Amino acid sequence: MIQEVLQSNQNIFLIALLLVSSVLVTKFSSRLGVPSLVLFIMVGMSVGSDGLNIIYFNNAELAQLIGVMSLVIILFEGGMQTKWGAMKKVLAPSITLATLGVLLTSSMVALLAKFILDVSWLEAFLVGSIVGSTDAAAVFAVLKGKNIRNKLGATLEAESGTNDPMAVFLTITFIQLLTEDSSSILGTIMLFFWQMGAGAIVGLLLGYISSFSLNRINLDSSGLYPLFAIAFALLSYSISSLVQASGLLAVYITAVVIGNSELAYRYSILRFNEGFGWMAQILMFVILGLFVFPSEVFTADIMWKGILISLILMFLARPIAVYLSLVFFRYTNKEKVLLSWSGLRGAVPIVLSIFPMLAGVENSQLIFNIVFFIVLTSALIQGSTITWLAEKLSLVSDKLSNPVHSLELISIGKANVEIIEFDVSENNRIVGEKLENMDLPDKALINAIIRDGDIITPYGQTAIQAGDTLYVTVSRRVKKQVQELLKEVNGSAEEVIE
Known part of the structure; x- marks a missing residue:
C-alpha cells in the first residue's frame, strides 16, 4: 500500500516538473524563433527512455487517445477565435485547399516516397495521406499574435481547421486497402461525403444549441460557463464520431458558431479556452515526444529520407497544390508563395501515423519515424520563418484591432x-x-x-x-x-x- 502511494506521489511530481519545464520553454520560443511545439516535443524526448530514461512510454492506444482529445481542445480554442466576417470571404478557397489541395499534396508526396522509402504503392500513398494536410494546432500556435494580413490568416486558419477530414479519410482508406482483402471504392467515396456533410451539420446544430444554452441557462458560478462550453465541444466530437462523421470538423464548426455569437460570458470562456488549449498542446506534444525513440528516428537512413521528402513537400508538392487549387481565386503571387510556405505539419500527421501501428500495417514503424521527422523539419524550418517571409513579401498588416x-x-x-x-x-x-x-x-x-x-x-x-x-x-x-x-x-x- 505504501509503495503504491509513493509511486503515485512520484508520478505527480514528474507531471509537475514536466508542466513547469514545458511552460518555461515557451518563454524561449519567441526569442529563439522556434515554434513552441518543437520545444514541447524535445521536453518529452529528453525525459523518455532514449533520453534521461525517467519515463518509459510506448502505449500507442493511449498516445492516440491523448492526441485526439488534445486536438479537440485546440480546434475548439482556435475556432472560438475565428472571425466569421473574415472567414466567409475566404471560405471557398479554404475548402478547396482543404480538399483538392490535400489530395494533390498527398499524391505528389506518394509518387516520390514510393522510390525514396522503397515501399509498396499503397504504403507510399499512406505516407502521402498522413502528411498531406496542414495542422491546426501548429498553424494556430504560429499565427497567434502575428500581424499577417487578415485575408491570409483567415485562409490558413480555415484551411487547417477543415482539412482534417480529407487527411483522415485518405489515411483510413489506404489502411483498409492494406489490411483488408476487398474494399468498395464507391463506398469509400460516399463515406467521405458523409463525413464532411454530417460533420458540418452536427457542428452547426451543436453550435446553435450551445450558444442558446450558454445565454439562457443561469449557472451559480461564472467558472461553470467555460466548462459548459468545453462539454459541448466534446459532445460535438463524440456525436459525430458515433455516426461515422468527421468529429474534428464538427468541433471546429461548433466553435466558430459559438465564437461568433453574442455570449454572456465570452471573455471568461475565451480566457479559459486559451489556458486549456495551451495545456492540451503541452500534454499532446510531450506525450508524442515520449512516444518517440530518438535512437530510431535520428539515424542516417531515416534522416536523409525524411529530409528529402520534407523538401519535396515544402518546395514542390505544397506549392503546386496551392497554385492549382487557387487558380480561380483572387490571390496574388506573393500571397500564394506565403500560403505555400505556411503549410505547417504538426500533431495531426503524428497522431495519424499511429493509426497504421494500431492496424498492424507491415512498415508502420518506418512510416511513424519518417512522419515524425517530417513534422520536426516543417516546424523548425517553416514555422520559424513564416513571419520573416510575410515581412519580406510585404504581407503584414499594422492595422490596430478594435475589440x-x-x-x-x-x-x-x-x-x-x-x-x-x-x-x-x-x-x-x-x-x-x-x-x-x-x-x-x-x-x-x-x-x-x-x-x-x-x-x-x-x-x-x-x-x-x-x-x-x-x-x-x-x-x-x-x-x-x-x-x-x-x-x-x-x-x-x-x-x-x-
Missing part, C-alpha cells in the same frame, strides 16, 4: 448587467465627442476611462480620445446596441475588423 471585451465582473446568475471594455481607435466616430452628447441608450453608463495608463473618472464634459479604453456598464438587453454604437467609424457604420 469589445466583456469583463464580466458581475455574475449573470445574480444580475442582468455586464461591464464591457472597448479600445478606441482614431477612426472611431466617437473620438472627440463629449460624454453628455453621446447617444447612449438607457441602462448604459461609461463609468471609467483609461488614458495613457491613468484612470479618469468621467463626467459630462469629458471628451473621448483615440487610445482611450472605455469601461461601460450595460444591461444585457442593450449590450449589442452599445457595441454597435462604439464600433461605428467615420464615414460609415461599417464595423472595424477585429
Whole structure:
C-alpha cells in the first residue's frame, strides 16, 4: 500500500516538473524563433527512455487517445477565435485547399516516397495521406499574435481547421486497402461525403444549441460557463464520431458558431479556452515526444529520407497544390508563395501515423519515424520563418484591432448587467465627442476611462480620445446596441475588423 502511494506521489511530481519545464520553454520560443511545439516535443524526448530514461512510454492506444482529445481542445480554442466576417470571404478557397489541395499534396508526396522509402504503392500513398494536410494546432500556435494580413490568416486558419477530414479519410482508406482483402471504392467515396456533410451539420446544430444554452441557462458560478462550453465541444466530437462523421470538423464548426455569437460570458470562456488549449498542446506534444525513440528516428537512413521528402513537400508538392487549387481565386503571387510556405505539419500527421501501428500495417514503424521527422523539419524550418517571409513579401498588416471585451465582473446568475471594455481607435466616430452628447441608450453608463495608463473618472464634459479604453456598464438587453454604437467609424457604420 505504501509503495503504491509513493509511486503515485512520484508520478505527480514528474507531471509537475514536466508542466513547469514545458511552460518555461515557451518563454524561449519567441526569442529563439522556434515554434513552441518543437520545444514541447524535445521536453518529452529528453525525459523518455532514449533520453534521461525517467519515463518509459510506448502505449500507442493511449498516445492516440491523448492526441485526439488534445486536438479537440485546440480546434475548439482556435475556432472560438475565428472571425466569421473574415472567414466567409475566404471560405471557398479554404475548402478547396482543404480538399483538392490535400489530395494533390498527398499524391505528389506518394509518387516520390514510393522510390525514396522503397515501399509498396499503397504504403507510399499512406505516407502521402498522413502528411498531406496542414495542422491546426501548429498553424494556430504560429499565427497567434502575428500581424499577417487578415485575408491570409483567415485562409490558413480555415484551411487547417477543415482539412482534417480529407487527411483522415485518405489515411483510413489506404489502411483498409492494406489490411483488408476487398474494399468498395464507391463506398469509400460516399463515406467521405458523409463525413464532411454530417460533420458540418452536427457542428452547426451543436453550435446553435450551445450558444442558446450558454445565454439562457443561469449557472451559480461564472467558472461553470467555460466548462459548459468545453462539454459541448466534446459532445460535438463524440456525436459525430458515433455516426461515422468527421468529429474534428464538427468541433471546429461548433466553435466558430459559438465564437461568433453574442455570449454572456465570452471573455471568461475565451480566457479559459486559451489556458486549456495551451495545456492540451503541452500534454499532446510531450506525450508524442515520449512516444518517440530518438535512437530510431535520428539515424542516417531515416534522416536523409525524411529530409528529402520534407523538401519535396515544402518546395514542390505544397506549392503546386496551392497554385492549382487557387487558380480561380483572387490571390496574388506573393500571397500564394506565403500560403505555400505556411503549410505547417504538426500533431495531426503524428497522431495519424499511429493509426497504421494500431492496424498492424507491415512498415508502420518506418512510416511513424519518417512522419515524425517530417513534422520536426516543417516546424523548425517553416514555422520559424513564416513571419520573416510575410515581412519580406510585404504581407503584414499594422492595422490596430478594435475589440469589445466583456469583463464580466458581475455574475449573470445574480444580475442582468455586464461591464464591457472597448479600445478606441482614431477612426472611431466617437473620438472627440463629449460624454453628455453621446447617444447612449438607457441602462448604459461609461463609468471609467483609461488614458495613457491613468484612470479618469468621467463626467459630462469629458471628451473621448483615440487610445482611450472605455469601461461601460450595460444591461444585457442593450449590450449589442452599445457595441454597435462604439464600433461605428467615420464615414460609415461599417464595423472595424477585429
